[in-house]
Amino acid sequence: MSAPVITTLLVANRGEIACRVMRTAKAMGLTTVAVHSATDRDARHSREADICVDLGGSKAAESYLQIDKLIAAARASGAQAIHPGYGFLSENAGFARAIEQAGLVFLGPPASAIDAMGSKSAAKALMETAGVPLVPGYHGEAQDLETFRTAAERIGYPVLLKATAGGGGKGMKVVEDVSQLAEALASAQREALSSFGDSRMLVEKYLLKPRHVEIQVFADRHGNCLYLNERDCSIQRRHQKVVEEAPAPGLSPSLRQAMGEAAVRAAQAIGYVGAGTVEFLLDSRGEFFFMEMNTRLQVEHPVTEAITGLDLVAWQIRVAQGEPLPITQAQVPLRGHAIEVRLYAEDPGNDFLPATGHLALYRESCAGPGRRVDSGVEEGDEISPFYDPMLGKLIAWGEDREQARLRLLGMLDEFAIGGLKTNIAFLRRIVAHPAFAAAELDTGFIPRYQTQLLTEPGELDDDFWFAAAQAFALGLRPQMRPDDAGSPWSDSAGLRLGLPNEITLHLSCDDQDRAVTLDITNAAAVLKDERLMIERNGLRRSHRAIHQGGHLYLQWEGQLHRVELYDPLAAAEASHGHHGGLAAPMNGSIVRVLVSPGQAVEAGTQLVVLEAMKMEHSIRAPHAGVIKALYCQEGEMVSEGSTLIAFEE
Template sequence: MSQKLKTIDTILVANRGEIACRVMQTAKQLGLRTVAVHSSIDRNARHVREADVAVDLGGAKPADSYLRIDAIIDAAKASGAQAIHPGYGFLSENADFARAIENAGLIFLGPPASAIDAMGSKSAAKALMEQAGVPLVPGYHGAAQDVETFCTTAEVIGYPVLLKATAGGGGKGMKVVEQASEMAEALASAQREAQSSFGDSRMLIEKYVLKPRHVEIQVFADQHGNCLYLNERDCSIQRRHQKVVEEAPAPGLSPAQRQAMGEAAVKAAQAIGYVGAGTVEFLLDARGEFFFMEMNTRLQVEHPVTEAITGLDLVAWQIHVVRGEPLPITQEQVPLNGHAIEVRLYAEDPANDFLPSTGKLAIYREASVGEGRRIDSGVAEGDEVSPFYDPMLGKLIAWGANREEARLRLLAMLKHTHIAGVRTNLAFLQRVLGHPAFAAAELDTGFIPRYQDVLLPEPSSLTDAFWQLAAEGFVQSQTQRVTAEDPHSPWAQRTGWRAGFPCEVDLQLVSGEQQQCVQLRSSAPSLLTLSDEQMLVERNGLRTAHLLIRRGASLFIEWDGELHQVDRFDPIAAAQRNHEQHGGLTAPMNGSIVRILVEPGTKVEAGAALVVLEAMKMEHSIRAPQAGTVKALFCAEGEMVSEGTVLVEIDLDQSESTQHSA
């Protein structure tokens, strides 16, 4: 008996950034009209520019914009959209959102609300898996949310334990607790993060499994009772409980393991009448045993690696399935071709505990795409990275006939990606992919901490060769400007003639917090030439090329895999500006003050939390560097502060100061 297909010609994407752009790309390929929604500060964002229609939700914070169910539904009706795609994050796993869309006579491009209720809650999902006989990590998934309950459970299952938001994902609302004394603060912080990100503060607790692999199964179901799994992904390389590198298939997974995990995932989806794209996540230990973690009732960030090894478009499948079409293939027909690896490119500072970085993308240049090379991004040069949203700029995906080919191809893509204006994890990603243990597929969730000395080296001083390159770059880029204006000017000639003066230049330069005075002399022949934003350097018969971009008074130079901004420097003026307040603690990034834990006169111990700052949906505690007394506060709860703003002033304990300096 045939079923009448639903009509969809316009889709609204209730999200932002790279996922909004990615969904719109497929929608346009299918001939559909696209609608973007945006916050007040996202008015000119890339996803807005790429949509056919855009609707302003108002506000800046997610709670005032992308989490407003009523405003999103009104936007769909006003724009003529029949269907709403939630992307991931925000309202993507909110059952009330799915029900509100259905009640409004619109189509939700996701699973039924009942499936989100069952699996969107981690607690409910674990209870369901327990009934189905799927192995679970020991823990507590009940309704009680008091600190005493969590402490009791932790004592029973043993520390360390992991707190997780029942309605969350992406590392938000997740804390590792090593001992009982940390529980109260960690629980309160995780609950606030969960409430801010998902509108739901409920938590669960489970045993923190040591040295596990994170392996997940992509499932897909239609409205005709068909459900299959599209192989697996390994997402073990993580920082702060958030994935950084994902790949498919999982290295070393046997066909028998793939089948067992895949069939368990399909069974879970069928048990709740699942429809659409979903992911069942497992912990896989060294013995090959797997434990159910959660089911994400949405499209995953890492879905491109599955698309790469199967040749399928999962967003197109989502659209076809909600229209009422059956899945086009059977389980036996699911392809598995080659290997794919994806990295998440973040605006963050790996050298500073991966704290998010905000600001304008002064330079943003992506690697070329083509066969085996894909980039899903949500920004462009000149865009602002705000403190209100997740700091991911985009994803780079490489496919190869085998894992090594994919790895080398992805490394090459990273080397040809150039970003300046905000700190990024670009060089860190290159170190991860280039590490011998990663190349050997020795993967588990402790990979980054285990090799952090290599992956997160102490910042080193820029070399004399860098400063020489920078100085020559300033001179030659200026020469190019003069030459362009007057090619016959004597100032455009690279000779020693300077109207009776020697060709000598002393340049005071600064890059980040490093400064250098560079002396350029014309007595030796120049071994550097600038052409088409490339500085060619020849030393000992070896010629290398460095990207060099002039933007106004600044120079941007590629060096050791990173783009460094270099400026001329006036040391006298800088000395007048850089008088620091004794004991002053500053904001490490732009953000919002969510809690102040002290007041003037409070005596604090070293490491005590003083102020809690929220940025990009994560909380960061400003802590006392050593014992002392709070002298003054320069912030208030709810206030937005800029990076570098002094928040707290402390009179440090003199006895400790003396000991530290002894």
């Protein structure tokens, strides 16, 4: 059979991974095809593609998870090959088979390999046969509550429930004791079904202080397979990675080789082809346990590309066309160190709840040596509740780990996002933390240091309000006479007969407000090119200050603050809040309503389950009380802030 020739590539995904795959495809001279839901019609990946195909619908189940629609889109656009990205159908054997049966090329492993490793249960059984050490657990077919209760008691609490068909933290719950098991199992099964179309679960021992170290493998159709070093992905929230780096700090060459060779054996045992990742848990004694294999390209693949100088998407395309791997294991480079952080639309201070809304301000870090940004959004985009909240990734490379870390801090300082909550300040605190600088890594990093990483916004000091008032006043000047910059009325420090030489601005920021009086005849600040230069007490400091949509975005002590003119009517309305009611913490869909009007409940009782961005969020009773009324029903879409339940103490 002759090798397939690929001239047009369809990317069956969205967001930053779709943009990243198309970037390499375009560099190789291929025509790119994007698919999109109705919600994503004007999304960045749709705008950047050569051809777009509308899948319709809004939810993933109506669009990106529709195999027939994706095959039809490939045929209509003339694409010979489909790249699945990650998430969605990337590890769905049925999708791989459907592509093959349609006479198209799947840029992933054979369906048989996905079958073998796509189910965590089957993969663990296979590894057990191959002699790879496993974490104690239950990976069987029976899925009833009693089976899991018996298994958990045998393993010993705490245990970890995991979806057999997925990853990325979806369908994953830590259970501390038997009283939590039933609720956690039901919720994890719903999440797994929603995200992967498969509700099956496994349970395993939840190890304390392990490191999450994974091996990037790559195989061709000629029997060659090699490993491209390793990545440490230990720093996680909600069992989902937020910081990844390569190589793993402190890993000896002998341990790297042992883990790499084990990963290659696992891939060869299932006839693997293409890019894959074998994930291990590494304990403090240097023992490693097989966790799972991801039969796709990983979110964190850029750090591997940074330390090897290779383009893994280009390798995927060439291998799919029948080409052999271009290098041998002995030729795999390992140069310097790379660190990646995942930028999410979420609120770290509120249990990392996803955030939705209008991306009013979006400025990426400056390009340069050792700096890379993979993103899927642009300023003005809408972040919907239907998909994963990741906006993009920042990747820094350096000759050593410290150079990469400092470079990444600089990139985070340069990034500016406004209009919705993000984790950018949280990421900066992680990368700047002394324990991270010392490479003291394990999966408990965030919980251990959460008081330092999840700091509550403190009271803004006088210097902040003075700088904000200066920047706000300077930003208003062009609005006075935009048609005539030379007019004296365009200068707030100009002569005003009979008027005072001071102005007072009443500003608000982060639920705080302050009236600031400025002497407009004594200019202490200059605003130029979105930089505020301000001099006080003999010191002149520079701050980023961006005027956008009537708001001021001022960078202060490593965090971007949105400042606006104080509105007493809006403040009065907000102070009333939802007295006596429980509101939706984000835009989303009501999955379950567990109470009825008149019902008495105890503190902590689960009342409503809301699904947003492929994750479930429980709304619980803040104290004992009575349900007075319900304002939501199952299947309904609700907006952030809308009252769901009238609740009386």
